[in-house]
Amino acid sequence: MLFGMLLGGLWFGYWIRQEGLQLTHLLLVVWVLANFFVLNVRWN
Numbered sequence: 001m002l003f004g005m006l007l008g009g010l011w012f013g014y015w016i017r018q019e020g021l022q023l024t025h026l027l028l029v030v031w032v033l034a035n036f037f038v039l040n041v042r043w044n
């Protein structure tokens with residue numbers, strides 16, 4: 001659900017062609033994916 005919202009926001013950023021919004025949103029997507037990876041990987 002959250003990932004779908006992030007993708008929707010990314011599409012919206014490209015649709016209205018706001019470079020600052022695009023960069024901010026890409027950083028947010030990368031941050032969320034990094035957190036998802038860190039929190040869901042089982043560390044040995």
